[in-house]
Amino acid sequence: MKAIVFGSLNIDKVYSLSHLPEKGETLSCGRYEIHVGGKGLNQSISLSNSGMEVYMAGQIGSDGIFLKEYLEKVGVNTSLIKVTDSFSGHAVIEVDPDGQNQMILFPGANRETTPDYCDEVLENFSKGDLILMQYETSQVEYMIEKAHEKGLVIALNPSPYVDKLKDFDYSRIDYLILNEYEGQSITGESDNGKVIEALCEKVGGAVIFTLGGDGAIYSDGKVTAKVPAFKVNAVDTTGAGDTFTGYILNSLMSGKAPEEALRFASAASAIAVTKAGAAETIPSLEQVNNFLMEN
Ligand code: ADP
Numbered sequence: 001m002k003a004i005v006f007g008s009l010n011i012d013k014v015y016s017l018s019h020l021p022e023k024g025e026t027l028s029c030g031r032y033e034i035h036v037g038g039k040g041l042n043q044s045i046s047l048s049n050s051g052m053e054v055y056m057a058g059q060i061g062s063d064g065i066f067l068k069e070y071l072e073k074v075g076v077n078t079s080l081i082k083v084t085d086s087f088s089g090h091a092v093i094e095v096d097p098d099g100q101n102q103m104i105l106f107p108g109a110n111r112e113t114t115p116d117y118c119d120e121v122l123e124n125f126s127k128g129d130l131i132l133m134q135y136e137t138s139q140v141e142y143m144i145e146k147a148h149e150k151g152l153v154i155a156l157n158p159s160p161y162v163d164k165l166k167d168f169d170y171s172r173i174d175y176l177i178l179n180e181y182e183g184q185s186i187t188g189e190s191d192n193g194k195v196i197e198a199l200c201e202k203v204g205g206a207v208i209f210t211l212g213g214d215g216a217i218y219s220d221g222k223v224t225a226k227v228p229a230f231k232v233n234a235v236d237t238t239g240a241g242d243t244f245t246g247y248i249l250n251s252l253m254s255g256k257a258p259e260e261a262l263r264f265a266s267a268a269s270a271i272a273v274t275k276a277g278a279a280e281t282i283p284s285l286e287q288v289n290n291f292l293m294e295n
Contacts, residue, residue: 001253002053002129006121006143007040008110008136009058009067009081011090012278020096036070036279038089038110039134039159042239046246046268046282047132048076052253055080057121058137059109064088070279080121084109089136113139118146127151130253132245134159141169148172153253157245161185174205175252177245183209192217196224206252208262210244212237216266218258225258230270230295239278244269247288267291 016031040058048054056071057080067088068078089110095101118139125131131147132155133140140156147154155175158165161182168186170176176199184190187198192209196219199207206220215228247268251261271283271291283291 003047004055005040005044005132006057007134008038009041009060010038011088012037014093016095020102036067039136042242042279043245044076045074046243049284050247050250051285052250059084060088061086061109110137113137115142118143122146144172155249158182170202171204173203176203177208179210179241216262227262227266232270232274234273236276237273240269240273243272243282
């Protein structure tokens with residue numbers, strides 16, 4: 001069994017400022033960093049670190065070749081990534097000394113995927129393989145339809161939330177992985193028990209609902225499991241959900257019981273939140289196993 005992550009690859013440009021700029025203000029910035037990003041890229045690393053054979057599929061422009069090189073270096077197969085004439089997706093992130101931020105997100109090549117490209121990608125996969133998607137690229141609905149026809153196991157992280165996700169057809173989704181905000185927005189419920197109930201009615205398979213520092217819940221309508229988050233010194237929770245997603249999918253796909261899978265994924269994301277950054281903080285399988293032995 002192998003996995004494909006069909007998702008976004010982003011360049012994160014981070015500008016550290018004395019304060020967030022006012023309308024019309026020009027601010028000089030002393031510190032500038034570039035990071036690899038995109039939910040697709042992050043989740044492909046997490047799934048690969050967890051021990052699965054992972055192919056990343058998505059689009060970048062020539063300005064994003066380093067994203068592809070980064071993924072190759074960490075062990076993700078990048079042969080299906082398409083380089084187009086467009087600009088790569090990128091985020092301009094302004095951060096003040098208190099860590100407050102504002103962001104401009106340009107989706108670029110991520111939003112220019114075509115049905116033909118999806119078909120080409122899917123030619124490499126067959127029944128029982130896993131496909132994982134988020135909602136930062138175009139053609140997600142098309143990909144679900146075609147992946148279902150081929151008998152792939154379909155996982156969706158419906159993020160970032162947009163209103164279209166309310167009336168979305170989740171019936172072909174085997175694993176829906178989402179956080180509190182996304183769950184409440186999709187269902188219109190504020191009580192988490194009701195959110196899960198409503199999601200289970202929509203989803204073909206299981207719902208995995210993450211609650212930040214309050215842990216995570218698995219429910220497939222028959223089995224329900226809940227685990228608390230590990231108590232750690234959380235420094236930066238960016239990418240916690242991406243780390244969680246890769247690790248839980250590998251655990252569930254390899255037959256672990258829901259509670260054990262939740263614990264495994266919680267350990268991986270607990271390690272990730274103790275460091276600043278996103279993709280760079282996704283732990284290795286060895287780190288997760290060591291953490292679980294110690295905790
Ligand atoms: P997202 O990043 O999508 O918003 P969450 O914030 O729900 O996702 O976090 C996903 C998982 O990461 C949680 O279920 C939990 O296991 C872990 N996590 C998040 N925040 C913390 C924290 N402060 N301490 C320990 N674990 C955390």
